[in-house]
Amino acid sequence: MPARPPKHRPHKADAVAHVPAEAVRLTTAQRGYGGRWQKARETFLKRDPLCAECRRCGRVTLARIVDHVIPHRGDQDLFWDTSNWQPLCKRCHDVKTAGEDGGFGNRPRGARPTSERT
16 A cells, blocks of 8 residues: 655745734724614614615515625725615625625726736
């Protein structure tokens, strides 16, 4: 029976230190999603409880997330502008966010393909 190949163990100097996302990203409260947001979110979802995207597609799905139609990117005026909010279910929010941020292996919206970059 053949012997198992040796396990690759990189040199300590070559190893890349893993930094947890929590250590880099601000907390939800620091990003503006504290108690005031939770109250506003709850009130908004009570008034408009169905997912806007599902509704457009003829489906009826309970919304769990208040989405910023235009990402606020820290702009507090845009963050609190209720006309920029829409109720979404988690699935629709994940799909929308992935397209904007480049999740699920997608390129962020508005980003040029690598071949077009100079």
